[in-house]
Amino acid sequence: MTTHLKCLYCENPLDGSGEHVILSALGGKKQTHNACCNPCNNRLGTEIDKPFADSLQVFSNQVGITTGRGKPAPTLRKLDSGLGYEVNLRGQKPEVAKASVKTETLPNGQIRVNIQARNEEEARRLLAAQLERFKGKGEIGAVTAESVSQYLPQMRFSLKLGGSLGLRSVAKMMLNYLCINVRPDQVRLGVSAEIIKFISAGERPPEPWVDFDHRCVFPATPNPQPFQHRLFVFASPNRGLVFGLLELFGALRFSGLLAETWSGPEINRAYVIDPITNEAFDATVVPPAEIGREYFATRRFDLGVASKQLQAFFSTLGDLQRRQNLNEMIESSYHSQMPGEGEVITNDHIQKLARDLAGRFVVSLYRIDSREPLDPTTLMPSPEEDKK
Incomplete structure (x- = not known):
């Protein structure tokens, strides 16, 4: 596909390259084809998006995301026990x-x-x-x-959430969602040159255009999920402003100023995706009243608020994992102790199930190492597999 529009980050024409609104590595699926050329897509993917996604692997791994390309969450390898x-x-x-x-x-x-x-x-x-x-x-x-x-x-983890590279990736996600909601020429006429330079080359504006934000009250969206990603873009021709909000895993929040001289349409849109199921929707929302030009000059990272949000995330995660573990124990015990289909369940089966489940629960509760013999006959390849 060819077009007269140029890439946001260089002089190349757009070539149909798809840019994820929320990074695919974090579970995002929605794409825009109106942002950048393939060379810039590849360059920025390697330079800023991958380091940012890698810095969030603990979150992706523990939540159990499905990437935008349908792959499971990354395995964290060779950790010191x-x-x-x-x-x-x-x-x-x-x-x-x-x-x-x-x-x-x-x-x-x-x-x-x-x-x-x-x-x-x-x-x-x-x-x-x-x-x-x-x-x-x-x-x-x-x-x-x-x-x-x-x-x-x-086990303890240290989190380094992307630094300047991460904030450039955050700004790019906000800009990509803007590209979905307005005509490509309006983006190129209205978006600040400073934010483009920041994304493309890391040239930091005098004020923090994009940063962590633990002060803003993010708008409510339908059907909230505990670990959802939410991306908002708001454009106001009356105030001349375009700004974005990003929430990752329901815990990490950012805000960014994208334009100060906006004359395009008014936009109040949100993109919400559950990174576990990949279920997603767009919605029209009410913009936060407290955000104006001066907000971005006074916004600061608050370690105390950020710590509370992360504690809430890991507390919710722990509750979910305990429920999942209990369900897995029940299912495993049932399959190992109950009779096959068509057979009668006796009191003896029920007593064996209760003893087995109690044993599994004690092992899990007190974190007891275990060794379980495997039946070698179930491990041997079948005659059909031998022939392959």
Whole structure:
């Protein structure tokens, strides 16, 4: 696609490149094709968007987002457990970073394989690799496998939320949403050159045009979710202002001044997306009354308010994870102890279920390490898989 309009950040014509309104790596899906060319898209994606998304990986990982491209939340890899070994953090579930496979040649020439894995699926993959490794060299005569769960001491994370690169990415998201709500030529005529330079080259304006904001009361939006992203853009020709508000994971808030000489249409729009389900909508909202030109000159980062918002985020997250853990224990216990379809449930089944569930609950409550034997026959590939 070709157009006479130029990229916001260089002299190249627009070429149809899609820019996410909220970063795809944070769960955003909506795109604009009226902002920048493909070279600038790639450059700014590498230069400012990726570092900002990476700085928020703890949030993405713990919430369990689905990216805009349908991928799961990133796994935090090779974290120091404080116990002399590294762990991976997949969602709220710590996993030993490396599984263990040991082989031994028996007196009869057969090979014994011992596997310690984080789950049955990983054990199956490791056994398949050993079968391939010893194909034609010897027969695997014995397999032992166990699933190992290890609880870790309380882990601590330090958060560095993007710095100047992050604020440039925030400003770009606000500008992208403006591009969706007005004609491309109006954006190019009305948006401040300072904010364009800040996004493109990091040239900081004399005053903080974009910054954290824990003072502004963000407008209400329908169907609130605990970890939602919300992006607002407001344009007022009467005041000549365009400004944006951004809330990430329901906890991190930013505001930004995009224009001071706006003569385009009035806009009061919000884009809301749940990064877990990717369900999203746009809405018309009432702009905050307290924001004017002077607001951006006096707004300051408030560490006390920011800390309270983060504490509320992790408290809500902890409650959600405890409920999820309980549901998983109930489901796992039910599948392991109750009879199959069509069979009669007896009092003995119910008593076994109660004992098993109580044991799982105690293990979780007191964070007891556990080793669960795996049935080797369930790990062996089927005849059909062997033929592949």
